[in-house]
Amino acid sequence: MLWRQYHTNTQAALAVSVKIFTWLLACTLLFGVLITAEASGDMTPAPPLHSIPFKAENQSVGSDVFRVVLSLVVALGVGVGVLYVARHHFSKLRGVSADTRRIRTLETLRLTPRTTLFLIEFDERVLLLGQHGDAISVISEKQSAITPHNPDAS
Helix, strand or coil, X not given: CHHHHHHHHHHHHHHHHHHHHHHHHHHHHHHHHHHHHHHHCCCCCCCCCCCCXXXXXXXXXXXXXXXXXXXXXHHHHHHHHHHHHHXXXXXXXXXXXXXXXXXXXXXXXXXXXXXXXXXXXXXXXXXXXXEECCEEEEEEXXXXXXXXXXXXXX
16 A cells, blocks of 8 residues: 555656756756857848848857857856756655654664665664675564654753
């Protein structure tokens, strides 16, 4: 049951993430087109009876590079901002926050490259789990003597 709820929430989050990515890509492309159109200046064609006059460029290559780098920085900033907001927004939608989690990893101890011990607190129980390769087994289980984690207490 929990897996089905998690899987459904994950699919919904993925669908919204794809929509956000598509929107971000469209905005980035539109931003690039606007900058290109603005950089090219007047787009009206020359009269057909006259030869095309030589147009002296009043901009250097350095200013074009600066515009490209500035556009890239702005696009990356918008992307990071959208990802930050989406991550925090979706964690609140799923009902998961740092102070309401039911599972905490108290300690982790790597014995060998393939063997690890985990001390996990779950619903006021403490579990000692052992992992060797792909197998995980419960080594010990007892009631929690550890006080609940309260980030506001000092």
